[in-house]
Amino acid sequence: MNSRRDFLKQMSGAALVAGAAPSIFTWALPQAQGVEFPGEEGMILRSFRFVDLESPVEYFNTWLTPVPHFFVRNHMHEPAELGADDWRLSLGGEVEKPLTLGLAELSKLETHSVVNTLECAGNGRSLHRPQVPGIQWGKGAVSTARFSGPRLRDVLERCGVKPTGKHVMFRGLDEVPGKVPPFIRSIPIEKALDAGTLIATRMNGSPLTKHHGFPARALVPGWIGAASCKWLTEIKVLDAEFVGNFMSTGYRLPNQPVKPGDVVKPEDTHPVTALSVKSVISGPSDGASLRAGKVVVHGTAWAGEADIVKVEISTDGGASWSSAKLGHDHAHYAWRLWSYEWKAGKSGDYTILSRATDSQGRTQPATPVWNPSGYLYNAIDQVKIHVS
Amino acid sequence: MFLSFERARLSAAPQTPKKSNAALAASALLILAPFTLAQKAAPANVTADLPAGALQAKATAACLECHEARIILQQRLSKAAWTKEVDKMTKWGAVVDAADRDALIDYLSANFSPDKPAYEAQQTSASTGGTGKASK
Numbered sequence: 001m002n003s004r005r006d007f008l009k010q011m012s013g014a015a016l017v018a019g020a021a022p023s024i025f026t027w028a029l030p031q032a033q034g035v036e037f038p039g040e041e042g043m044i045l046r047s048f049r050f051v052d053l054e055s056p057v058e059y060f061n062t063w064l065t066p067v068p069h070f071f072v073r074n075h076m077h078e079p080a081e082l083g084a085d086d087w088r089l090s091l092g093g094e095v096e097k098p099l100t101l102g103l104a105e106l107s108k109l110e111t112h113s114v115v116n117t118l119e120c121a122g123n124g125r126s127l128h129r130p131q132v133p134g135i136q137w138g139k140g141a142v143s144t145a146r147f148s149g150p151r152l153r154d155v156l157e158r159c160g161v162k163p164t165g166k167h168v169m170f171r172g173l174d175e176v177p178g179k180v181p182p183f184i185r186s187i188p189i190e191k192a193l194d195a196g197t198l199i200a201t202r203m204n205g206s207p208l209t210k211h212h213g214f215p216a217r218a219l220v221p222g223w224i225g226a227a228s229c230k231w232l233t234e235i236k237v238l239d240a241e242f243v244g245n246f247m248s249t250g251y252r253l254p255n256q257p258v259k260p261g262d263v264v265k266p267e268d269t270h271p272v273t274a275l276s277v278k279s280v281i282s283g284p285s286d287g288a289s290l291r292a293g294k295v296v297v298h299g300t301a302w303a304g305e306a307d308i309v310k311v312e313i314s315t316d317g318g319a320s321w322s323s324a325k326l327g328h329d330h331a332h333y334a335w336r337l338w339s340y341e342w343k344a345g346k347s348g349d350y351t352i353l354s355r356a357t358d359s360q361g362r363t364q365p366a367t368p369v370w371n372p373s374g375y376l377y378n379a380i381d382q383v384k385i386h387v388s
Numbered sequence: 389m390f391l392s393f394e395r396a397r398l399s400a401a402p403q404t405p406k407k408s409n410a411a412l413a414a415s416a417l418l419i420l421a422p423f424t425l426a427q428k429a430a431p432a433n434v435t436a437d438l439p440a441g442a443l444q445a446k447a448t449a450a451c452l453e454c455h456e457a458r459i460i461l462q463q464r465l466s467k468a469a470w471t472k473e474v475d476k477m478t479k480w481g482a483v484v485d486a487a488d489r490d491a492l493i494d495y496l497s498a499n500f501s502p503d504k505p506a507y508e509a510q511q512t513s514a515s516t517g518g519t520g521k522a523s524k
Contacts, residue, residue, distance in 0.1 A: 034513035035434055042514030048434050049456040053512065126462075131502055133473055136462040177454035178481020 039209065041068040046135050050074040051211060055140035060282035060300045063329040063337055064115070064204055065143035072211045073120045073141060075183045075246075077175040079210075079231050087215050089199070093169070093236035096160030103215050106201065109150035114196050114221050115331040117144045117302040121224035121251055121272050124368075124377025130260050132374040139280050139381070142302070144335050147200040147219045153193040156237070161189070165237040168192035170218045170229035185251070186242035187220055187227055191273075196221040196333060199232065221333035222305035224272050224375075226251055247271065253371055264372060275304030276378040277364055279311050279338070279356035286383040295342045297324070299381070302335035303358035313340040314353040318366070318380075321355065344387045354381045436461060443488070443495035450482045450492065460500065462507040467497040
């Protein structure tokens with residue numbers, strides 16, 4: 001505890017040097033403005049401790065997100081020490097043969113890769129009204145990477161799942177502060193046995209970094225980020241959904257729409273699983289001033305377990321819509337980049353909207369679906385710009 | 389219990405200097421400086437403080453034991469919502485004297501209510517790309 005006190009004491013007196021720099025410096029010195037955070041470049045700092053970093057939407061212009069630009073969501077402290085040689089993953093519960101695997105044994109299993117768009121369930125929470133408690137994410141708690149590792153089902157088959165096995169629980173090595181309940185959640189056996197569900201050890205071809213769950217994390221594609229437990233240490237097959245704070249209380253949505261102030265009984269809720277259909281405009285930036293003429297509106301769209309079938313753009317506040325061109329790169333669980341060439345005519349203020357539709361027939365709503373924890377915000381995106 | 393990353397970060401980080409005329413002069417020079425020099429500009433604070441008030445010290449002790457101030461600074465909540473948060477966090481181990489509970493809720497509600505201006509987040513340093521601008 002002394003170290004923490006010392007830390008606070010030393011830091012509390014330090015002056016904020018960079019935050020108030022004149023705006024004229026911004027273009028020349030973008031790197032001089034920020035909080036130093038090795039390996040995490042230009043990220044929006046939601047929290048230093050625990051680490052919660054958001055990607056600026058301006059980064060949403062590559063299909064695969066470079067790891068230093070990939071959002072980070074931690075519920076608790078990261079594990080203090082994790083040696084690749086000492087790390088073990090135990091598998092047990094409703095199985096015939098419990099197993100313990102090291103990283104070397106895991107790496108001998110057949111490797112598969114899945115390009116997956118990972119999104120925090122709370123992405124966009126700050127846009128809900130009234131505001132709800134939690135990390136106040138803007139639009140950028142979402143990123144895409146190629147995750148690689150053995151399939152969870154290959155490992156479970158080695159253990160022999162009993163017919164009583166209905167859910168699969170993941171436990172991470174997060175260090176739990178105070179009396180906070182441990183971060184443990186479960187997924188249904190069907191999703192656990194899906195060919196896309198991995199025990200991921202690599203991200204964009206390199207070993208996972210610590211912020212992203214080194215040495216291994218679950219990768220539950222198309223589902224909220226919280227399903228993809230980091231610093232994985234235990235996999236347990238259960239006969240029912242795991243009972244605990246992050247499954248029974250957190251990460252649940254009301255079965256029916258609710259209004260602020262309504263009391264929602266736990267039995268009237270269900271766990272948040274697959275992501276919603278959603279698009280985000282990555283350019284032009286909100287508040288931009290542009291010259292009349294050709295303007296490329298661009299961004300990205302994703303739909304969890306479904307595919308994006310179209311993205312439509314409106315430059316007149318929603319009165320008329322035109323289809324954007326979808327990017328070449330695509331994969332089942334990955335976002336789709338898109339672009340739209342707009343001829344900006346008269347000078348004035350414009351609101352540009354983007355609206356995605358997916359293969360399940362879902363379309364982004366005009367107004368967000370408010371819920372007490374602010375999950376799965378997916379209203380039609382918008383930026384306001386000025387043309388002169 | 390305490391994050392080792394932060395210990396490492398602390399030992400590696402230079403003490404952030406007070407903003408001085410020298411620092412301002414250095415900043416002014418940087419606009420003409422090559423890119424590599426600009427990368428060495430002093431970093432911003434890694435932690436933030438809770439606002440002044442009678443409960444500042446008690447809130448710092450109770451809340452920042454487990455997480456930093458930014459998690460509080462970014463919230464805009466009603467008194468009813470703050471009451472839920474304080475009671476939840478107390479259940480989760482935050483040490484709040486029963487006699488201080490209501491004052492702590494008042495302190496948080498007064499400073500972080502829905503009518504306060506939007507929170508302006510900082511960004512981490514960028515060696516490449518990034519806008520450098522704080523974002524909402």
